[in-house]
Amino acid sequence: MRARVFVTLKPSVFDPQGTTVADALHTLGYPEVTDVRQGKYFELEIKAASADEARRIASEVSDKLLANPVIESYRIEVADQEEGGR
Amino acid sequence: MKFAVVVFPGSNCDHDAYYAAKHVLGQEAVFVWHKDARLGGADAVILPGGFAHGDYLRTGAIARFSPVMAEVQAFAAAGGPVVGICNGFQVLLEVGLLPGAMLRNRSLKFQCEHVYTRVEQTDTPLTLACQAGQVLHLPIAHGDGNYYAEPDVLAQLERNRQVVFRYATRDGQVTDVANPNGSANNIAGLCSEARNVVGLMPHPERACELAVGSADGLALFESVVKSVAGLRTVA
Numbered sequence: 001m002r003a004r005v006f007v008t009l010k011p012s013v014f015d016p017q018g019t020t021v022a023d024a025l026h027t028l029g030y031p032e033v034t035d036v037r038q039g040k041y042f043e044l045e046i047k048a049a050s051a052d053e054a055r056r057i058a059s060e061v062s063d064k065l066l067a068n069p070v071i072e073s074y075r076i077e078v079a080d081q082e083e084g085g086r
Numbered sequence: 087m088k089f090a091v092v093v094f095p096g097s098n099c100d101h102d103a104y105y106a107a108k109h110v111l112g113q114e115a116v117f118v119w120h121k122d123a124r125l126g127g128a129d130a131v132i133l134p135g136g137f138a139h140g141d142y143l144r145t146g147a148i149a150r151f152s153p154v155m156a157e158v159q160a161f162a163a164a165g166g167p168v169v170g171i172c173n174g175f176q177v178l179l180e181v182g183l184l185p186g187a188m189l190r191n192r193s194l195k196f197q198c199e200h201v202y203t204r205v206e207q208t209d210t211p212l213t214l215a216c217q218a219g220q221v222l223h224l225p226i227a228h229g230d231g232n233y234y235a236e237p238d239v240l241a242q243l244e245r246n247r248q249v250v251f252r253y254a255t256r257d258g259q260v261t262d263v264a265n266p267n268g269s270a271n272n273i274a275g276l277c278s279e280a281r282n283v284v285g286l287m288p289h290p291e292r293a294c295e296l297a298v299g300s301a302d303g304l305a306l307f308e309s310v311v312k313s314v315a316g317l318r319t320v321a
Contacts, residue, residue, distance in 0.1 A: 009189075013234060016192050016268070040143075065151075068144055068180065070187040071234055 003058035004077040008039035088114040090128030099135035102291040120152035129314040130167040133174025146176035167211035175285030186235035192268030196229040204254035211313035212284040222302040224288035231287040233269035251275030
């Protein structure tokens with residue numbers, strides 16, 4: 001089963017990279033892009049009997065390793081119908 | 087006394103720390119590979135600078151799970167002096183021996199320069215031989231040194247006098263211009279609540295002889311020696 005984990009800086013944490021990307025977009029002529037937050041994206045292949053179990057494991061590894069709870073939060077999507085429904 | 091210098095794959099200031107301890111101070115020093123589960127009977131542990139495990143994922147994020155870290159945590163819990171320099175500081179933050187986290191420098195650049203750092207507290211194993219308010223000229227070399235903690239954590243750090251070093255001007259003024267990376271409250275170094283774990287972004291091990299531009303880091307290494315001697319007297 002595949003879990004996707006999106007890690008982003010918490011809203012309260014300043015994101016100097018995102019700000020710089022936003023500045024570059026404004027220079028490129030996209031003033032309508034008002035804010036950019038940069039983050040990380042992980043695809044996890046998980047051997048799990050159910051989507052719930054895959055989600056539980058993805059959440060556990062996100063807490064332990066993928067995200068630093070001091071500055072980051074994460075969101076998980078589990079897709080159990082992909083890759084021929086495995 | 088005996089220093090243990092932990093070597094992670096990607097550490098690159100391990101030899102500088104070893105040199106400062108052994109050849110400048112004339113103390114015993116040993117390297118400890120990150121997969122070793124023993125600290126070799128050391129009196130103090132140094133987590134050196136560098137890019138442990140390539141700094142993949144986040145600085146220090148993988149290194150915190152190196153086998154040696156369980157020993158380092160036990161050593162710290164027993165009151166042993168643990169010093170994290172630059173990447174070593176980042177590892178201490180990731181493993182939770184010190185609070186907070188590092189963000190990318192506000193300049194988005196790898197800052198490699200000499201800065202002035204004011205000693206705020208002298209009751210830690212790394213600053214025992216310093217004067218309060220003493221200004222040290224030390225090099226920094228990092229991309230992620232922008233210290234962050236939630237406001238309540240920052241307030242608690244200040245209340246507990248855990249801010250050990252602050253970026254300052256040459257004459258000791260803590261200003262925004264003197265802050266090379268955007269760190270909250272100009273924080274350059276911290277200690278644990280029990281005060282025996284100290285982390286800092288500047289590199290004292292690269293400033294122990296005038297031939298390299300500054301010998302201001304020497305006082306920090308001398309502090310560790312003095313602190314260990316004190317611990318022995320108490321014991």
